[in-house]
Amino acid sequence: MVKKRKVGNLLALAVLATVYTRPMHRYEMASVMRARGKDQDMDIKWGSLYTVVQNMERHGLLEAIGTNREGARPERTIYAITEAGKRELVDWTRELISAPRREHPSFAAGLSVLATLSPQEAIALFQERLGHLDESIRAQRAALAEVADDGVPRLFLVENEYGVAMLEAEAAWVRSLLDELTSGTFPGLAGWQAWHETGAMPEEMAEIAERGTTPD
Amino acid sequence: MVKKRKVGNLLALAVLATVYTRPMHRYEMASVMRARGKDQDMDIKWGSLYTVVQNMERHGLLEAIGTNREGARPERTIYAITEAGKRELVDWTRELISAPRREHPSFAAGLSVLATLSPQEAIALFQERLGHLDESIRAQRAALAEVADDGVPRLFLVENEYGVAMLEAEAAWVRSLLDELTSGTFPGLAGWQAWHETGAMPEEMAEIAERGTTPD
DNA sequence: AGTCGATTACTCGTCTACGAATATACGTGT
DNA sequence: ACACGTATATTCGTAGACGAGTAATCGACT
Numbered sequence: 001m002v003k004k005r006k007v008g009n010l011l012a013l014a015v016l017a018t019v020y021t022r023p024m025h026r027y028e029m030a031s032v033m034r035a036r037g038k039d040q041d042m043d044i045k046w047g048s049l050y051t052v053v054q055n056m057e058r059h060g061l062l063e064a065i066g067t068n069r070e071g072a073r074p075e076r077t078i079y080a081i082t083e084a085g086k087r088e089l090v091d092w093t094r095e096l097i098s099a100p101r102r103e104h105p106s107f108a109a110g111l112s113v114l115a116t117l118s119p120q121e122a123i124a125l126f127q128e129r130l131g132h133l134d135e136s137i138r139a140q141r142a143a144l145a146e147v148a149d150d151g152v153p154r155l156f157l158v159e160n161e162y163g164v165a166m167l168e169a170e171a172a173w174v175r176s177l178l179d180e181l182t183s184g185t186f187p188g189l190a191g192w193q194a195w196h197e198t199g200a201m202p203e204e205m206a207e208i209a210e211r212g213t214t215p216d
Numbered sequence: 217m218v219k220k221r222k223v224g225n226l227l228a229l230a231v232l233a234t235v236y237t238r239p240m241h242r243y244e245m246a247s248v249m250r251a252r253g254k255d256q257d258m259d260i261k262w263g264s265l266y267t268v269v270q271n272m273e274r275h276g277l278l279e280a281i282g283t284n285r286e287g288a289r290p291e292r293t294i295y296a297i298t299e300a301g302k303r304e305l306v307d308w309t310r311e312l313i314s315a316p317r318r319e320h321p322s323f324a325a326g327l328s329v330l331a332t333l334s335p336q337e338a339i340a341l342f343q344e345r346l347g348h349l350d351e352s353i354r355a356q357r358a359a360l361a362e363v364a365d366d367g368v369p370r371l372f373l374v375e376n377e378y379g380v381a382m383l384e385a386e387a388a389w390v391r392s393l394l395d396e397l398t399s400g401t402f403p404g405l406a407g408w409q410a411w412h413e414t415g416a417m418p419e420e421m422a423e424i425a426e427r428g429t430t431p432d
Numbered sequence: 433a434g435t436c437g438a439t440t441a442c443t444c445g446t447c448t449a450c451g452a453a454t455a456t457a458c459g460t461g462t
Numbered sequence: 463a464c465a466c467g468t469a470t471a472t473t474c475g476t477a478g479a480c481g482a483g484t485a486a487t488c489g490a491c492t
Binding site: 017093095097100101105112117133173 | 305306308312315348369381382383385386403404407
């Protein structure tokens with residue numbers, strides 16, 4: 001299904017895109033990515049960059065086109081993208097855009113064990129999350145507006161727009177769940193509550209807990 | 217900031233939640249998780265489960281409370297959750313719910329190199345994605361309705377509801393981007409187009425490409 | 433002219449995740 | 463009673479991710 005990439009780390013994708021414009025050495029790649037705010041989109045792991053570039057060379061996506069020694073600095077290998085590398089970049093992009101991958105955000109993992117907490121505590125924590133989300137949205141919107149003002153075309157900002165849209169959607173979802181919890185309209189709330197007060201799981205749940213929750 | 221967990225793999229969280237109800241051996245944990253559809257939420261990596269449980273024992277979150285030999289089967293170690301394990305479960309859940317973690321979905325990575333493709337191709341691929349998304353939404357909604365019918369309380373389904381909500385939000389976002397692209401109202405579309413036909417990057421972009429796109 | 437801290441640039445070793453292989457038992461049709 | 467597929471249960475090797483460490487240069491201030 002999902003063709004296995006020779007180099008699977010998404011950092012490699014960023015490298016391909018970066019080296020596409022002109023050959024450069026490894027540290028420069030990192031600098032350029034950082035300058036572009038790529039480090040925000042995907043935080044660059046230093047250790048990984050060097051391993052990844054090495055693997056990319058091994059698989060023929062990059063080639064060393066010589067070294068550049070400057071002053072007494074250690075010599076730096078300059079890498080260029082190969083034809084295979086260009087093909088990989090395009091092909092990989094196609095795959096990422098066309099096929100949604102089942103990813104597992106940590107929030108979902110947290111929700112799946114929500115019953116661990118009391119309803120009161122859950123409410124408080126959701127409120128806290130909402131605060132963080134709103135702040136993030138504000139900050140990212142502002143940053144987006146600023147660079148757009150600087151004349152950066154939308155084409156290079158779609159991923160940020162996507163990020164904001166997802167944050168907004170999450171905030172909206174949390175808000176609506178909170179409404180149900182605080183107004184008491186969330187079904188089974190009383191049972192959940194009682195369970196945490198008395199330690200007795202309501203029988204409608206006990207039975208469920210023993211079999212499985214989501215079949216299929 | 218984000219306290220480093222002794223065992224960071226989210227699979228460990230699922231294990232804690234599973235062993236919480238009663239002690240069991242490793243293969244059983246996997247079976248129970250699978251029965252609960254946890255394998256959908258977070259696909260279980262066989263190799264990981266054994267390493268993770270071992271690490272959890274090493275860090276005192278689980279303890280071996282004996283072995284159970286049945287027939288000629290290899291002997292199986294039974295693990296129980298410890299007090300520290302219970303504390304970890306609650307504390308970890310708190311963290312996951314209260315603090316949004318910057319995660320980096322692969323779609324965002326794809327979007328960040330969208331310019332690699334021609335606008336026509338991008339449109340086609342977005343349409344393909346939309347098809348997959350709509351199908352996923354349909355399927356998950358159906359599965360959700362079915363288990364809800366079976367009497368599984370909402371409390372145990374919030375993470376699925378969240379998943380559907382996020383899929384819907386993504387679909388909506390893609391749809392609106394597609395509208396702009398197909399109707400031609402997406403700013404800079406002509407330049408993007410020309411660039412891919414002639415190979416000449418419009419100067420408003422060339423300059424940008426050399427500096428960085430997203431400062432902040 | 434010496435020191436301090438920041439930046440540049442890279443290496444190394446550890447730890448983890450996970451695929452794939454393995455091996456035995458069980459059930460079921462012939 | 464045996465052959466074969468499926469479920470049970472686990473081990474192991476390896477590739478990859480990443481933190482932390484190293485070392486040189488540069489600029490600024492003293």
